[in-house]
Amino acid sequence: MNVAWCVTGAGHFLKESVEAFKHLREQGVKITTLVSKAAEEVLKMYGLSPQLKRISSGGYLEEIFLESEQGASFPKAGRFLLRKYAALVVSPATANTVAKIASGIADSLVTNAVSLAMKGGIPVFVVPTDFIFGSKDGTGVLRSKMPYIVNREVCQAWKCEHCSPREVCPQNAISEQIDLLRCDGCGRCVSACPHGAIRGGEDVEIRVRKVDAKNVLTLVTMGVHVLRSPGEISRALSHLERIY
């Protein structure tokens, strides 16, 4: 089975999405990975970029397409009209990408792929970050994890002769704060700081906006299959295989 996997720039469900597709690869599914510009950055911040090569090794229908390296029209999307894929999965799907799909916009790598997959009759699955299943209208509070940050209240940089995290950072990403666009999520800074001022994976609460929840419900009316979490992808695809 060939599947197209679109990654968008969300921290929420990102690690779980990578794990889900690693598992599918191990089951023999061929996966083409499409990475939005924001996803390229966010994957790096959470130290997950190197994992992509274990999912899409680079052969035909197993490529990694980075939005930052594509033309505006993404000619490879013609594959969706040629029905090269049994399904297209967007996981995680940011509120931004969900809003665009719900409005019929197709001006990015991922939204264009979704549009053409739908036009080609290929089932589309979306795992939205901003939706609370089981709540009345999809709104509510979700818990997500932050990338690496400096806790300025704990940081003693003004007292330290040398800032060890700054010295060990291979990306030169640390000054008073962490430059997340440089950080590659290696985490060496965490153990290097004698004050424990750097943390990764801190829990944050995010309130789902009404507009974002409403957009997810619009996807359902459009015939997109909305999944609760990346953990549901494998089962959804195995059901498809019986149909094909």
Ligand SMILES: Cc1cc2nc3c(=O)[nH]c(=O)nc-3n(C[C@H](O)[C@H](O)[C@H](O)COP(=O)(O)O)c2cc1C
């Ligand atoms: C560390 C980090 C985590 C983010 N996590 C989320 C998220 O969980 N959900 C979301 O909707 N946006 C999240 N964003 C914001 C998106 O990256 C941003 O809206 C971007 O424009 C989305 O572009 P895309 O939909 O083309 O990938 C996050 C941004 C950063 C820097």
